[in-house]
Amino acid sequence: MRIYLRGDLGSGKTTLIRGLLRALGVKDTVKSPSYPLVELYVVSRLNLYHFDFYRFLDAHEFDDAGLADYFHGEGVCLVEWPNGQAMPFLHPTLSSVWLIQAQERNQRERHLAQRESDV
Ligand SMILES: Nc1ncnc2c1ncn2[C@@H]1O[C@H](COP(=O)(O)OP(=O)(O)OP(=O)(O)O)[C@@H](O)[C@H]1O
Numbered sequence: 001m002r003i004y005l006r007g008d009l010g011s012g013k014t015t016l017i018r019g020l021l022r023a024l025g026v027k028d029t030v031k032s033p034s035y036p037l038v039e040l041y042v043v044s045r046l047n048l049y050h051f052d053f054y055r056f057l058d059a060h061e062f063d064d065a066g067l068a069d070y071f072h073g074e075g076v077c078l079v080e081w082p083n084g085q086a087m088p089f090l091h092p093t094l095s096s097v098w099l100i101q102a103q104e105r106n107q108r109e110r111h112l113a114q115r116e117s118d119v
């Protein structure tokens with residue numbers, strides 16, 4: 001399964017993934033992956049892979065790092081910045097989660113509710 005999170009810088013993508021993993025019982029620190037390119041979280045028999053492709057611009061790098069395997073496996077791929085040049089061939093299997101930049105909590109929730117009708 002692939003879940004793509006789209007939204008401006010600082011719009012809350014990592015925070016949403018952290019909340020999801022916490023709800024699943026993950027106790028580890030959840031931070032944005034940089035090096036290595038992917039962070040793995042294991043919940044029972046389920047593998048969840050967290051990617052952030054903000055600085056990832058080269059499709060060859062994607063292939064060289066062997067990342068395609070994650071996207072065709074059994075696990076759940078949680079992807080921030082899925083719209084980079086390395087990613088166009090990997091379509092989400094679940095509706096993308098849409099987030100937008102908002103400073104204030106109520107405003108953020110209102111925009112999320114509006115965007116649900118778009119996906
Ligand atoms: N729903 C929310 N309400 C209030 N603050 C939030 C909410 N979601 C995120 N934040 C705060 O906004 C900041 C940025 O959040 P986060 O790192 O999750 O954004 P991001 O979309 O992953 O950014 P990037 O594009 O840089 O990866 C953090 O300080 C976080 O605590």
Ligand SMILES: [Mg+2]
Pocket residue numbers: 013014015032052080
């Ligand atoms: Mg992030």
